[in-house]
Amino acid sequence: MKSKKKPGCINACKKVTTNVVVVAICATLFAACRNGGSSVFDDKKNEDGDHLQHVAEQLVAPPMLPEFDQVAEGNAKVIDVTLTAEEKKIEVAPGDSIWAFTFNGSVPAPVIVAHQNDFVELTLRNPATNTQQHNIDFHAATGGMGGGDLTLVNPGQEVKLRFKCTRPGVFVYHCAPGGTMVPIHVTAGMNGAIMVLPRSGLKDENGNTVKFDRAYYIAEQDFYIPQDKDGKTISIATPQQSVQALDESLKTLKPTHIVFNGKKGALLGKNALTAKVGEKVLFITSQANRDTRFHLIGGHADLYWPGGKFNNKPYTDFETWAVPAGSAAATIYQFREPGTYVLLNHNLIEAFDYGALAQIKVSGAWDSTYMKQMEKPSPIK
Numbered sequence: 542m543k544s545k546k547k548p549g550c551i552n553a554c555k556k557v558t559t560n561v562v563v564v565a566i567c568a569t570l571f572a573a574c575r576n577g578g579s580s581v582f583d584d585k586k587n588e589d590g591d592h593l594q595h596v597a598e599q600l601v602a603p604p605m606l607p608e609f610d611q612v613a614e615g616n617a618k619v620i621d622v623t624l625t626a627e628e629k630k631i632e633v634a635p636g637d638s639i640w641a642f643t644f645n646g647s648v649p650a651p652v653i654v655a656h657q658n659d660f661v662e663l664t665l666r667n668p669a670t671n672t673q674q675h676n677i678d679f680h681a682a683t684g685g686m687g688g689g690d691l692t693l694v695n696p697g698q699e700v701k702l703r704f705k706c707t708r709p710g711v712f713v714y715h716c717a718p719g720g721t722m723v724p725i726h727v728t729a730g731m732n733g734a735i736m737v738l739p740r741s742g743l744k745d746e747n748g749n750t751v752k753f754d755r756a757y758y759i760a761e762q763d764f765y766i767p768q769d770k771d772g773k774t775i776s777i778a779t780p781q782q783s784v785q786a787l788d789e790s791l792k793t794l795k796p797t798h799i800v801f802n803g804k805k806g807a808l809l810g811k812n813a814l815t816a817k818v819g820e821k822v823l824f825i826t827s828q829a830n831r832d833t834r835f836h837l838i839g840g841h842a843d844l845y846w847p848g849g850k851f852n853n854k855p856y857t858d859f860e861t862w863a864v865p866a867g868s869a870a871a872t873i874y875q876f877r878e879p880g881t882y883v884l885l886n887h888n889l890i891e892a893f894d895y896g897a898l899a900q901i902k903v904s905g906a907w908d909s910t911y912m913k914q915m916e917k918p919s920p921i922k
């Protein structure tokens with residue numbers, strides 16, 4: 542929720558003088574206060590990005606995020622990023638492979654980080670070795686098809702798109718080449734997230750600045766791997782044949798796999814996420830195609846921004862948070878106890894039978910003020 546008043550403008554106007562100009566300014570400020578401050582409809586259109594400084598952002602594979610400042614320094618910038626469409630066979634679970642469509646080779650695609658009023662300047666490459674048209678619909682962007690029409694590239698082409706990050710939050714981006722190819726490409730892995738931070742950083746439930754110690758990106762992916770009538774995965778030789786088979790298997794609306802970060806077990810065991818007791822961890826959680834719900838066993842969402850939109854006051858203490866299809870959520874949890882935590886889809890069938898779960902290994906000293914085993918297991922007395 543937006544604050545209804547700007548305390549600064551009231552204080553400024555207490556310093557009333559006889560100066561006519563100052564009185565006029567104060568009248569304007571009072572009017573702004575009474576009207577509740579700026580609105581989402583008050584877009585600033587005075588900068589098209591042509592003369593801003595460019596900064597290259599090196600994208601990395603999830604669950605990690607690229608390097609970024611939590612509080613923006615200086616003026617708005619143009620963030621240069623490059624995404625390359627890669628069509629490649631990946632193993633989703635032992636013995637089950639799919640022709641994945643990816644950006645930069647990972648499922649999900651990399652997180653792009655910017656601040657509000659920055660511009661993102663994307664170079665999208667579609668190597669000649671690919672077989673498909675690809676493009677990107679940025680949910681963070683303003684304009685026709687989220688940039689999808691302006692980024693459609695054939696194999697062997699590249700294209701550049703610049704868009705302004707007008708509103709803060711975490712947003713999904715995904716390939717959307719048209720018609721039935723949209724769900725085929727999205728469920729073949731071609732989706733990721735962008736995080737647009739407020740320039741002054743994140744605010745807690747009281748409006749105070751909150752900084753996080755580390756950040757992870759976890760995306761749930763539903764796959765519809767073509768199977769024969771006995772339920773065995775069909776081996777498919779080419780991306781074109783895969784597209785034809787997926788056109789049928791998607792219509793079952795029954796995923797064969799529901800996994801985090803592209804592969805069953807991608808964030809388990811030796812690939813578990815890590816944190817230390819006392820650290821505040823930002824989790825970006827997304828689902829590009831299907832409604833889901835995330836839950837951190839043994840912890841909570843201390844702060845939860847529904848839909849991942851940072852202009853709204855975060856909720857506190859959530860046990861499970863919803864992520865509707867085509868969106869991302871943001872949560873911060875401060876780990877108070879060591880141990881192995883599980884972050885999962887709390888449809889427990891989808892978590893434990895299909896693979897939608899991750900681990901976070903948290904190191905540090907046990908604090909028995911939170912939890913203590915009072916007696917070891919023993920025969921019932």
Ligand SMILES: [Cu+2]
Nearest residue numbers: 675716726731
């Ligand atoms: Cu695509």
